[in-house]
Amino acid sequence: MCFHTSTTHKTKKLEAHYKVKVSDDKLRPIFDKPNYHLNGFAHPNMLVIPQEKADVLAPGVWGIVPNNKSSDQIRDYYKEAVKYGGGLNARSEKIFNHFIYSSCVMERRCIIPVSGFFEPHDHNKKKYPFYFRHAEKKPLALAGLYSVIGTYITFTILTKEATPLFAEIHNKKNRQPVILDDTLVDNWLLPELTQNDIKDIVNTNYPEEELETYSVSRSLFSPKEDSNVETIIEKQIYPELGLEF
Template identity: 65%
Template sequence: MCFHTSISHPTRKIEQQLKVKLSDDKFRPLFDTPNYHLNGFSHPNMLLVPQEKSEILAPGVWGIVPNYKSKEDIKSYYKEAVKYGGGLNARSEKLFEHFIYKNSIFNQRCIIPVSGFFEPHDQNKKKYPFYFKNGNDNLLCLAGVYTKIDTYITFTILTKKASPLFERVHNLKNRQPVIINDTELNNWLSNDLNENDIMSIINTDYPESDLETYSVSKDLFSPKVDSNHIDIITKVVYPELEMQP
């Protein structure tokens, strides 16, 4: 599952690559500050491109909340939902039946641009974090759905069965986030998609040859360490680690 992300690209770069405009320039200083490690369980603010206004880049809270909740309910809902993964990820296989996702999948899809994300590898009951990024250092665009609660957008990242590369890394859960191919970005936000169209995009694997992945510091998993710094995306070699991408 995808619970840890990284976004170090400045907003201008995101706007340029996705051909969008930040919804309000007052957000620019906040989102121009690099976040090398965002832990989803802290429910950080991240930028996304919403289907309903696909020309803008808007702030959203990571962790989807049902649209019948009020803004006053959001914090208490996250405390309740932590046992279900905090609303951070949505299994794509359940999009059309889940009580939250089915109300968003046709009209409230989104793109979440990230510089990279982290997945765990398990060996001998120990976890080793791996970082995934685009090999050319462009953004990776993750697929999501969202809800609107008053002035807030809350979102979740879609996941699916792991491709061979992700299966080798995320070897217990065998899941991966849905990464949208560049050629499908506009299509993902189209209002004309039916269920088959949506699943076709989801099931199109991002080319593994375009991805770079490597092991990083175990500080990523430590609640006692501030891992939001540039060193957390630096390669760390573990001599005992058998898995190589």
């Protein structure tokens, strides 16, 4: 599942790439600061492109919250929902019948721009993190759903069954985030999409040859270490894995 991301591109880069504008210029200093590792379970703020305002980058809280909650209930909901994954990921196979996703999927789809994300590889009962990014270090567009709680956007990242590359890395869960290539980014936010259109987009696999992946420090998973540092996205080789990327 996709619980760890990296956001290092400047807002100007994201604006040019997605042809959007940051919703408030006062947000630039916040989101121009590179985050080499964002742990979803801390429910960080990230920029999203929401369907209802598809020309802007708006701040959202990672972890979708049901529409019937109020803003002062968000924190308590996250404490309760941690056993269900904290609302960080949504299985795309359930988006039309899940009690949260079904109310969002037709009118509140979003794009979550990231510079990369991390997935675990299991070997001899140990987890080894791998970093995924665009081979040319371009932004990656993850497909998501969102809810609006008071003045807050809360969002989740869609996942699906792994392609061969992801299955080799994420070898226990065999899942991956839904990544949209440039031809599908605009389509994902179109209001006239049918259920079949949405399914077709979700089931379109991102070209694996456009991705770069490699193993990184296991300190990514350590609560005792500050892993939001530039070195966390540097390659670290583990000979015991026998994987070559």
